Amino acid sequence: MSGGEQGSVVQLRHVSFGDDQVSLLFVQRPGEAYGIPSFAVGVEHGVIRLRLTGARLRNPDGTPSYDGPRTFQSAEGRMKDVRIDEDRDGAVVVEIPIDGRGCPRVASRRSGLGSTFSAAFVSVALRDGPVVALDPDSGRPGGPMQVVGMGFAPSSPVIFHSGGRTVWVSRSDARGWLDTVLFVPDLPPGEHAVLVRDAAGAALARFRVE
Numbered sequence: 001m002s003g004g005e006q007g008s009v010v011q012l013r014h015v016s017f018g019d020d021q022v023s024l025l026f027v028q029r030p031g032e033a034y035g036i037p038s039f040a041v042g043v044e045h046g047v048i049r050l051r052l053t054g055a056r057l058r059n060p061d062g063t064p065s066y067d068g069p070r071t072f073q074s075a076e077g078r079m080k081d082v083r084i085d086e087d088r089d090g091a092v093v094v095e096i097p098i099d100g101r102g103c104p105r106v107a108s109r110r111s112g113l114g115s116t117f118s119a120a121f122v123s124v125a126l127r128d129g130p131v132v133a134l135d136p137d138s139g140r141p142g143g144p145m146q147v148v149g150m151g152f153a154p155s156s157p158v159i160f161h162s163g164g165r166t167v168w169v170s171r172s173d174a175r176g177w178l179d180t181v182l183f184v185p186d187l188p189p190g191e192h193a194v195l196v197r198d199a200a201g202a203a204l205a206r207f208r209v210e
Contacts, residue, residue, distance in 0.1 A: 001041050001106055008035030008054050010120055011065040012084075012092055016133040017072040018193075019204035020079050021125040022096060023133035025111075025148065026055055028118055029065075036108045036120045037092075048096040048104050050124055055092040057084075078102060078126050094124070102126045109177060111148045121148050129201030132178065134194075138208035141186040145207065149178035153200040162194040163187045172198065184209060 010026035017023075028034040037054030059065045072082040078099040085093050108122045123131040132149035139145060152158055152172040160168035162185050170180040182194065187209050196203050 001104075002039065003036070003106065003108055004038035004052070004054055004122075005035035006038055006054075008033045008037055008120075009056065010034065010037050010054060011056050011059070012068075013066065013119065014133065014135045014137075015068060015072065015082070015084065016135075016137060016205060017079070017082050018074060018077070018206045020077040020127050021123060021131050021203065022072075022079065022082050022094065023121065023123040023131055023148075024052075024055075024094070025133055025135050026120040026122070029056060030060060034118055034120075036110060036122065039106075039108075039122060041104055041106055041124065043098075043102070043104065046098055046100075048094075048098060048102075048124060050094040050096070050106075050122075051087070052092040052094070052122070053089070056090055057086045057092055058090065096124065098126060107131060107150055109150050111179065119148070121150070123150070130176075130178075130196065130198070130203045132196050132203045132205050134182065134205050134207055137206065138210055139184045140210050141184050143184045145182045145184060147178060147180045147182050147196070147205075149196065149203065150176060151201070151203075152176045152178055152198045156198045156200070158196060158198045160194050160196055162192060167194065
């Protein structure tokens, strides 16, 4: 499979991993056209390989633009770990070993993070239904986390559950896209999960309370 917008070149900002889903958020690169980065994805020998020819890990001067982890691991789901690297052409390469056989579902969209800059969202999942990313995915209780999602039922209520209670309610737009702000719930410090659901399905996102 392939997709994206030819000619756009963006920089990786954030990665969300969990619930058999990997979501990547990209921001505009100085001096380059903004859009969804061109990508191709396939499966070989039990590994999903996503190559984003329109994405970069470095600034135009060669300094790193992405300072997050290059590897992620999970004890749950069929996606066991994620490895992020760059090839000799500078393209971003994501490798995802999986348990058993599976066909990846790839979704992408443009997005606006807050009011200061534009972003692009690319998600690879081993299931149907909604996908989400939190940016940032950590903070003190009450701090804001931007929520970017797609695949929800159009124009429907979206409910956020965490810590055994409803912590936020929002609504998808007519395309089934979700753009909202979730405030870090008042939970003990450490790793937590939030279930984001509507009438048609749900996605699980993880965050850390500092």
